[in-house]
Amino acid sequence: MGLFHCPLGAVYYEDDDCIDCGLCVANTAEEKVAASKKIREYMKSHAAPSSNVSKIAVCGKGGSGKTTTVTLLTFALKEAGYKPIVLDADESNPGLARMLGISREPKAIAELFTNPEDAEKTASGPLAGRDKFTMDDIPAEYVSGSDGIRFMVVGKIIDPFQGCGCGLAEAAREVVEKLAVKDGEVLVLDMEAGVESFGRGVERHADTILIVVEPSLESIIVAERISQMALGMGIGRV
Ligand code: SF4
Structure with missing residues (x-):
């Protein structure tokens, strides 16, 4: 051959x-x-028989088109009768809310896991330590909506000396693992670029990894690495 x-x-x-x-x-x-x-x-x-798709992490190299894919996928899910819940888990990209037609930026959901007043940033927010929660448990100021689409943001790094993104990654991981989606709800995650989130295990409880690839060698190499890491985490649908 x-x-x-x-x-x-x-x-x-x-x-x-x-x-x-x-x-x-x-x-x-x-x-x-x-x-x-x-x-x-x-x-x-x-x-192999697989479970329903309920938590989709959209991943890939920076600039490959993840946010555009998340936007189109969200609209397609809504069109097909699902109730999409979008979590912006990218610490830097500012454009997703606007692309979804959402004018009000919600408060950062990381605050629900880590009290911003707590200098030590210990897990002391209202959702910290919960085994499970649903969208009903998330206060309204942390969720924006437009035409059947609910939108949340983990948090953004906007200030110098703000600190590392570990707390944001931890909050994203908590949502992916502990948000109990109801019938018809689908969580769509716009992940940060590259493989760092896989190193932190953020996607571990997603049931589907969607890798976006643009036509460059770097993008393909990153996609291969993501694919291997996802399979290594036990996620069968990549
Ligand atoms: S299954 Fe593989 S080896 Fe067989 S004909 Fe197809 S490509 Fe060739």
């Missing part, structure tokens, strides 16, 4: 894992399209 890698992992044509899709021996564009279709159908019919 030379440099060709079989998508099903067969080492050679007619190996045990080969389904005779014909991709590695296709010569024309039509043959390649037909072979790809065969592979997709095979993968679909052999996919």
Whole structure:
């Protein structure tokens, strides 16, 4: 097969894992399209049963289009009858609320886990230590809404000497893990760029990782790393 890698992992044509899709021996564009279709159908019919999609983390290299993807995905979910809850977990990007058509920036949800008056920043906010919570437990000033879309922001780094982003990452992780979504609700997370959030385990309780890739080598390398880290966390839908 030379440099060709079989998508099903067969080492050679007619190996045990080969389904005779014909991709590695296709010569024309039509043959390649037909072979790809065969592979997709095979993968679909052999996919492991998976839970519903309820927590989607949108990840990727900086500038790949995560925020645009989150915006379009949110509108599509709403259009399909779901109740999207968007969490802006990017500490620096300021544009998501505006793109969603939301004019009021909500208060930073990190305050619900860490009391801003507490100089030590210990976990002492009203949601700190809770095993589970729902959107009903989150005070109105921490949620903005527009046309069926609810929007929350973890917090932003805006001041010099504000400190590191650990508290914000911790709050994002708490929301992903402990927010109990009700029927029809889907949590969509706009993650910070790169792999740091995976290093912190923020996405661990997401059920779906959506990696956005732009056509550059760096973006593809980051996507591969994210994919490996997500699978390593036990997230099966990447
Ligand atoms: S025919 Fe398809 S399944 Fe078989 S080795 Fe080639 S690419 Fe893989």
